[in-house]
Structure formats: C-alpha cells, structure tokens
Amino acid sequence: MENMKYAEELVREFLFFRGFTSTLQSFDKELATDIGKDFxxxxxxxxxxxxxxxxxxxxxxxxxxxxxxxxxxxxxxxxxxxxxxxxxxxxxxxxxxxxxxxxxxxxxxxxxxxxxxxxxxxxxxxxxxxxxxxxxxxxxxxxxxxxxxxxxxxxxxxxxxxxxxxxxxxxxxx
Structure with missing residues (x-):
C-alpha cells in the first residue's frame, strides 16, 4: 500500500506542476471517496x-x-x-x-x-x-x-x- 501512496503523490505533484488545478481537485475528491482508496x-x-x-x-x-x-x-x-x-x-x-x-x-x-x-x-x-x-x-x-x-x-x-x-x-x- 506504501507504493500506492507514493504513486498518488507523484500524480498529485505532476498535476500541480502542470497547473491542472481542477484535475487535481477532482483527483483529491475521488481519493477521498471509497472509489479512490483501492482497486x-x-x-x-x-x-x-x-x-x-x-x-x-x-x-x-x-x-x-x-x-x-x-x-x-x-x-x-x-x-x-x-x-x-x-x-x-x-x-x-x-x-x-x-x-x-x-x-x-x-x-x-x-x-x-x-x-x-x-x-x-x-x-x-x-x-x-x-x-x-x-x-x-x-x-x-x-x-x-x-x-x-x-x-x-x-x-x-x-x-x-x-x-x-x-x-x-x-x-x-x-
């Protein structure tokens, strides 16, 4: 599960770096739901x-x-x-x-x-x-x-x- 958290942080960093703020907000919102917690x-x-x-x-x-x-x-x-x-x-x-x-x-x-x-x-x-x-x-x-x-x-x-x-x-x- 540690690898998953690391991957999520990489995605977050990429979205932030590229300025995809609305995508970042959507990503964070989905992670907060059950859908984003695991496969x-x-x-x-x-x-x-x-x-x-x-x-x-x-x-x-x-x-x-x-x-x-x-x-x-x-x-x-x-x-x-x-x-x-x-x-x-x-x-x-x-x-x-x-x-x-x-x-x-x-x-x-x-x-x-x-x-x-x-x-x-x-x-x-x-x-x-x-x-x-x-x-x-x-x-x-x-x-x-x-x-x-x-x-x-x-x-x-x-x-x-x-x-x-x-x-x-x-x-x-x-």
Whole structure:
C-alpha cells in the first residue's frame, strides 16, 4: 500500500506542476471517496463483462488482460498460470457472446486481428476460428459447454475469485 501512496503523490505533484488545478481537485475528491482508496474488483469485472464483451471491444479486453500479465513478477507463477487460463476462457466467452448476438462479423474481425497470435500460443484456437461459419455451434459437441449457463457462471465466479485474490490479497499490482 506504501507504493500506492507514493504513486498518488507523484500524480498529485505532476498535476500541480502542470497547473491542472481542477484535475487535481477532482483527483483529491475521488481519493477521498471509497472509489479512490483501492482497486475495485467489481468495477474491473464490470469492465470485462458489461462493457468490453457486450460492446465488442476486444482491443480493450486484450489490453486489460495484457496489463495484468505485465504486473506480476516472474515468481508469481501460480497467478500468471491462472490468469492465462482465465484469458482463454474470457476470450472464448467473447466469441460465444458474438455468436449468441448473431455478430459473426465480429468473430471474423477478431480472428483477423488476433488469430495468428492466439494460434501460435495454442492450437485449439484453430477450431475456434471456424465457429463464425457454423450454423449452430451451440449444438456442436466441441462448443456446447461454452454456451451453457453453468460454464458462464463458473467463469464469472473464477474471474471474481481471481480479482479478489490479486486485489484483496498480498499482491500489489505493478
């Protein structure tokens, strides 16, 4: 938490030095509320599941996940491994959401931009890249589980637990 206070002081100093007095006042006001005191896992969860996925913003989604990866030290292998697994599931949910909403164009766009990188990491993405061309992927044995409420609920719980661990545990990001 000491690092957080130091970072806040650096931001304050920068805003003061640049003459951004109204921004400084807003910053201080937000810090005084609960919102500014620490990370809020619910806000990050909502960013993922209420904004980035439903609004078809894979760039922001992947940037957020990449940011988290960069924040862990190499000694935190369990957290890095967990995050990598969650990343795969979150991206799969993004694709499932596109299918459910009939936005196959977003799936095709997603794989044009990120497909090569994903397939280099894991060959399972090759199968996923064809989901946008299938008539009823929710009936296909390879994909059926990802369309179930149980899988989605498990993903939600896993993401919430992960965020709780990193923000309420002894892990200070970056």
């Amino acid at each position: 809020h896992k619910d806000k990050i969860f909502d960013l993922i599941f209420s904004l980035y996925i439903p609004k078809f913003q894979p760039d922001n989604l992947i940037s957020l996940l990449t940011f988290f990866k960069q924040c862990f030290s190499s000694s935190e292998t369990l957290l890095i491994s967990t995050l990598s697994k969650l990343e795969i599931s979150i991206l799969r949910y993004y694709i499932v959401n596109c299918v459910k909403l009939g936005r196959n164009d977003k799936i095709i766009e997603f794989f044009k931009v990120y497909g090569d990188d994903l397939m280099r990491k894991d060959q399972d993405w090759m199968i996923w890249s064809g989901i946008g061309y299938m008539k009823n992927p929710n009936l296909d044995p390879l994909f059926r589980v990802y369309f179930s409420k149980e899988w989605f609920d498990a993903l939600n719980l896993s993401v919430r637990n992960f965020l709780s661990e990193i923000f309420n545990g002894n892990h200070i990001l970056c």
